Amino acid sequence: MSTDRPSAGGIEISARKIGGIDDTTVSLTPGVTVLAGRNATNRTSFLQSIMAAVGSENASLKGDAEEGSVELRLDGERYTRRLRRTPDGVAFDGDPYLDDPELADLFAFLLESNEARRGVAREENLRELIMRPVDTSEINAEIELLRAERRSVDERLEEIEAERDRLPALERRRSDVETRLEEKRAELAEVEAAIERSDAAGSQERAEAVEESLDALNERRSALKRVQEHVETERDSLETARAELNRRRTELESLPDAPDDRIDALDREISELRERRRRCDAVVNKLQTLVQFNEDALAGDDELADLLAEDEPASDGGTVTDQLVGESNTVCWTCGSEVDRSRIESFLDRLRALAREKRRDRSDIDDQLSAATDERRELKEQRERRENLESRVDALESEVEEREAALERHEAEVEELETAIGELEDEVGELDADDHDETLERHREANSLQFDIGRLTGQLAEVKEELEELEALDAEADRLGERRGEIAEELEELRTRIERLEREAIDGFNDHMDDILSILGYGNIDRIWIERREEEAREGRRTVDRTRFDLHVVRTSDDGTAYEDTIRHLSESEREVTGLVFALAGYLAHEVYETVPFMLLDSLEAIDSARIAALVEYFEDYAPNIVVALLPEDAQALDDDYSRITEI
Structure with missing residues (x-):
């Protein structure tokens, strides 16, 4: 893996009263910059100036100064930092490159005091160092939001599925209504033809009187049918609401309390x-x-x-x-x-x-x-x-009350219409008592058929509208299903983010350590590697799983037998290299190169010149800009193409 470097541009650092620096301005070029010089030549102070400009507070004021400042010019932008001595220590303000320097301090600013670098030599909690920048509280908050959204999606999908269960019955009903409608229309056509043939028989006037009464009767019957359908629908809805109310009440009773005081x-x-x-x-x-x-x-x-x-x-x-x-x-x-x-x-x-x-x-x-x-x-x-x-539950209780009241109103309306229909039927019977003419019977039949056709046409329109609504639900269900899949992936990503970072850091360390040991030629070391291990631990009354990073050092004895050693038995050079590679693993796992423009290296004297040169060349593939402080004799071993600064 290698990182993309930003386009070449001017880099300038101006520092005043930082560390041992009085006042200086230094220009850097992208890539590797070597600060070559003896001790007490302000190399470390210059690195601290860069750190301060980027956002770190691991920088000091000159001993005789009450305030100092640093300015960084990078890619046409200007970043400033001011340091002031106060009774409580040094205070920082200004406009640094980063708002939060934690990643930079841990994995990019690799001075001698760097925690990741020193953590290996001191056998500290390596897992804690790698995971410190991860905001677990924010991850948990994101998980909570996604879980709430998933519950909302699931509830809506349940509602849609319940609606879609009606589809087979609706399709059968549409087919039945269409069949009955065709039959009624055919019957009406026959009856109307017969009426036309018998209009000359002289009974037209009486038939019209009967037909008026029949029209009124049919209007009442049509109204009665509508109200009866409302009653049937209201009863079904009431039954559904009561069933859900009972189910929700049972679920509520079984749900444990979450006391506010806790x-x-x-x-x-x-x-x-x-x-x-x-x-x-x-x-x-x-x-x-x-x-x-x-x-x-x-x-x-x-x-x-x-x-x-x-x-x-x-x-x-x-x-x-x-x-x-x-x-x-x-x-x-x-x-x-x-x-x-x-x-x-x-x-x-x-x-x-x-x-x-x-x-x-x-x-x-x-x-x-x-x-x-x-x-x-x-x-x-x-x-x-x-x-x-x-x-x-409150909404369902209100709905049940409203539907019960509506049902009572509809049932009362049915009784009123049935009474009115009975009176109209008596009236029609009186008109028809003296004449049983076949033509009048056909008019009554045609009128009844027209009523049935109107009622069936209305039913068919309602069924088609419901089917269209169900078809629209299919698209909504598909969209919600896709979103639920996305939520599942996002939840899985959040849940595994910590584990993924752990494994990336370990794999990165192990791979880079193998490469470095091969390149630097530490012949008495077979391998240095980190093992990720789960262990149980007690937290109050709970048993939880914790992750450990175990660092292993493998050597081979003179007789060819492999054995495990400890970090304490490594040479100072080997410990320094191991710490630097561990910092590099964190640098890459957290993708620090995306946000931090510099990697700083200092205090490499324990490593010989040739190995320093190989180490810098290796790190060059992963950091956009490296600034390394070296003694003159160590600096000579590095590539002549690297930029060099000898005076600060």
């Missing part, structure tokens, strides 16, 4: 856990900075010694720099007194142990936060389901 308690717990994690992160960062500062000073960092010596007068005992690099004693850089180096080293060990303890605390907090978030999500889903069911 959800409120979880909200408070989650808020407290997030605040504890924030404070823990702040402590870890401060401890890491403190450890790095002390390590640099104890190691005799010339740049730091010069900075401390700026306002220190010379004495018979020599300069502060002389004292800092003494073999057994050194000067305490907080109070200026001379102390035994072993005391400071012992204090550093305590600081490192405290940092490890705080990282473990942070991991425990993350586990508690995940458990509390999961429980809150489940309770909210239960509460939402209960609220939906209660709302549906």
